[in-house]
Amino acid sequence: MEYNTLDYQVEGLILTLTLNRPDQMNSFTVEMASELVHAFNRASDDDEVSAIVVTGAGRAFCAGMDLTREGNVFGLDENQTPTVADMENSKMLPGISDTGGQVNLSIYDCKKPVIAAINGAAVGIGATMLAAMDIRLASEKAKIGFVFEKIGITPEACSSWFLPRIVGVSQALEWVYTGDIFDANTAKESGFVRSVHAPEDLLEEAYKIARSIAQKSQVSIALARQMMLRLSAAPHPRDAHNVDSLAIFYTSQVDGKEGVASFLEKRDPEFKSKASTDMPDFYPWWK
Numbered sequence: 001m002e003y004n005t006l007d008y009q010v011e012g013l014i015l016t017l018t019l020n021r022p023d024q025m026n027s028f029t030v031e032m033a034s035e036l037v038h039a040f041n042r043a044s045d046d047d048e049v050s051a052i053v054v055t056g057a058g059r060a061f062c063a064g065m066d067l068t069r070e071g072n073v074f075g076l077d078e079n080q081t082p083t084v085a086d087m088e089n090s091k092m093l094p095g096i097s098d099t100g101g102q103v104n105l106s107i108y109d110c111k112k113p114v115i116a117a118i119n120g121a122a123v124g125i126g127a128t129m130l131a132a133m134d135i136r137l138a139s140e141k142a143k144i145g146f147v148f149e150k151i152g153i154t155p156e157a158c159s160s161w162f163l164p165r166i167v168g169v170s171q172a173l174e175w176v177y178t179g180d181i182f183d184a185n186t187a188k189e190s191g192f193v194r195s196v197h198a199p200e201d202l203l204e205e206a207y208k209i210a211r212s213i214a215q216k217s218q219v220s221i222a223l224a225r226q227m228m229l230r231l232s233a234a235p236h237p238r239d240a241h242n243v244d245s246l247a248i249f250y251t252s253q254v255d256g257k258e259g260v261a262s263f264l265e266k267r268d269p270e271f272k273s274k275a276s277t278d279m280p281d282f283y284p285w286w287k
Contacts, residue, residue: 001042005032007057008039013050013214014207015043015112022058027066028125030075033099040106040114045276050218051210052110054133055117055203064124064147075099100125100157104132108158108229111222111275113213117206118142119199123181128155131162134225135209136193138184139202144192145181165232167192217255217271219278223247230286243285250280 007018017039019026043049056062067073077095086093092102107114116130118138123145130136148155155176163172167190187193197205213221227247231240255271262269
């Protein structure tokens with residue numbers, strides 16, 4: 001698929017996914033949402049991708065929703081009157097299910113780790129999108145803001161689930177209530193980003209992490225990612241024990257044997273299992 005709003009480049013088992021509307025500061029559109037969902041789903045089962053680095057072209061990461069579009073700029077159908085029951089009874093409702101949420105759910109379901117390299121402004125959906133990613137690094141020039149209340153709307157993109165888990169409920173509420181835009185150091189102090197870097201060093205630092213991930217088993221990484229994301233919210237540790245037991249039972253028989261052998265033989269492992277074809281039968285356990 002050719003993308004109009006993204007650049008999709010794979011090299012050395014790392015996908016660099018670049019939001020690519022630099023003249024509009026990579027502002028978010030319904031088209032970009034559809035392309036991001038497609039890209040994350042594509043990468044999830046692409047054996048040539050073991051890790052994903054997401055960044056923005058030009059001086060911004062994503063300056064939020066493109067508010068210059070005609071009609072409902074969020075792509076919503078104002079002729080409908082949806083209810084909670086409607087949302088619960090349907091996977092996605094065209095014209096109702098928020099586009100940022102569709103993107104973040106595709107990130108959540110992805111088998112591959114997602115690393116954000118926040119090169120500049122990340123506000124609105126540009127900020128909530130980050131909350132679904134696994135590891136976030138920021139440029140010294142990054143500015144982040146959950147600015148929804150400034151224009152009379154609520155946060156979206158499942159951020160009421162993701163953001164408090166990263167920074168705590170109190171900090172998440174303060175950022176949402178005020179809509180203040182904060183710098184990279186504030187983001188680091190709150191735990192929202194892992195580290196802050198000079199602009200010219202940002203991508204290389206993200207790639208260092210991605211390269212480390214790419215050396216690991218695709219199957220064990222995919223399992224570990226979903227175990228951490230889903231079981232951290234489980235009601236009882238027994239839920240984690242059940243899945244942990246199955247995960248190590250099956251991974252120990254294939255890539256696990258290679259890992260043990262490489263350790264004993266003092267060599268680098270050569271993992272063969274692929275996330276596209278070799279996931280154990282109990283995956284996905286939540287469906």
